[in-house]
Amino acid sequence: MFTLLFIPPIWLLPIIILILLGGGILFKLSSKDACKIAIFGSKAAGKTTLWNQLRNKCEDCNYHPTLGIDDVDTFDIELDGKKKRIYKSKDYGGSDDFVKDYEQEISAGTFIYYLIDLTRLDDFKTETNARLAKIMKVIDDKKIKDNVGMTLVATHYKEYVDSHPGKNRQDAKNELISALGIRNKKFSYFADNIMVAELTDKNDIQQFFKQIFEPK
Numbered sequence: 597m598f599t600l601l602f603i604p605p606i607w608l609l610p611i612i613i614l615i616l617l618g619g620g621i622l623f624k625l626s627s628k629d630a631c632k633i634a635i636f637g638s639k640a641a642g643k644t645t646l647w648n649q650l651r652n653k654c655e656d657c658n659y660h661p662t663l664g665i666d667d668v669d670t671f672d673i674e675l676d677g678k679k680k681r682i683y684k685s686k687d688y689g690g691s692d693d694f695v696k697d698y699e700q701e702i703s704a705g706t707f708i709y710y711l712i713d714l715t716r717l718d719d720f721k722t723e724t725n726a727r728l729a730k731i732m733k734v735i736d737d738k739k740i741k742d743n744v745g746m747t748l749v750a751t752h753y754k755e756y757v758d759s760h761p762g763k764n765r766q767d768a769k770n771e772l773i774s775a776l777g778i779r780n781k782k783f784s785y786f787a788d789n790i791m792v793a794e795l796t797d798k799n800d801i802q803q804f805f806k807q808i809f810e811p812k
Contacts, residue, residue, distance in 0.1 A: 630681035631808065634701040636727065637711030638720040639690030642751040642795040646709065647687050649801045664689055665697070675805045682808075695727055699734045704743040707808065711749045714756040714768055714792070717775040725776060728786070747807065748772070748786045753794040765792040 633650075635643045644666075648654040651671050666687040672679050686701060688694040702708065708731065712724050728748075735741050750772045757763055769790050772778070778786050791807075793800040 629679070630683060632683045632703065632706045633685055633709070633808070634698075634706050635685075635709045635711065636688060636698060636701075636731070637690060637709075637749075637751075638713060638716070638723060640716075641690065641711035641713045641749075643690070643711055644687055645795045646711065646749075646804070649795060650682065650804065654796075665694065673805060673808065675809050678809060680809060692723070695730055698727075698731060702731065702734050702738070702740075702744065704738075704740045706744050708744060708746040709749050709804075710746065711751050712772070714750045714752050714772070715759065717771060721775045728776075746786070747789045747791050748778075750790065750792045751795055753792055753800075754797070768792045 635646055637643050645654065647668055650673060651668075668685045668687050670681065670684045672681050674680075686697070688697065710724075710728065710731065712720055731746070735744055750768055753765065753768060756768055760767070769792050772790060772792075773787065776786075778790075791803065793803070795801070
């Protein structure tokens with residue numbers, strides 16, 4: 597018995613090759629031109645404000661608490677003529693009730709922002725340490741440490757400066773490091789991944805855009 601072999605015409609070979617390689621090509625494009633963002637943090641730290649700033653929806657940046665979970669649809673951001681797609685995500689309230697949902701938001705290729713209010717470090721340091729430990733455990737359990745990014749964001753910088761005359765961003769960063777014990781081995785990863793920000797300041801928001809487009 598003879599088996600008939602299909603030999604494609606020469607003009608069809610480039611198309612077949614593209615199909616066979618398509619998965620890899622699409623993966624490279626998605627890692628460069630699109631990403632997933634997860635924003636977690638303490639109550640009133642500015643999570644919704646940051647989402648709105650990234651989506652250019654911050655006509656009203658006054659504080660409005662997120663009491664539950666709001667959907668964040670896929671959207672595009674732009675910087676210096678370049679576009680990047682941000683995949684669908686969730687806007688979580690700051691309650692402990694939602695910490696259990698962190699796991700479903702963290703996967704390979706996710707960039708995580710964890711926000712904490714600079715003016716209330718003492719109130720939230722225990723909570724923040726527990727949540728950062730949870731996030732690191734999820735990353736370790738999923739074995740994706742080399743495929744996620746994470747920045748700890750100290751927010752409400754303007755209010756911090758108003759209540760601490762003479763202080764600057766480095767002072768704020770040092771206070772955060774001290775309050776959370778970030779120099780210890782458990783959280784040493786975050787020592788070089790801290791941003792001090794005023795989420796209503798356009799220059800500070802630009803830093804988020806630059807980080808998303810050019811992750812380290």
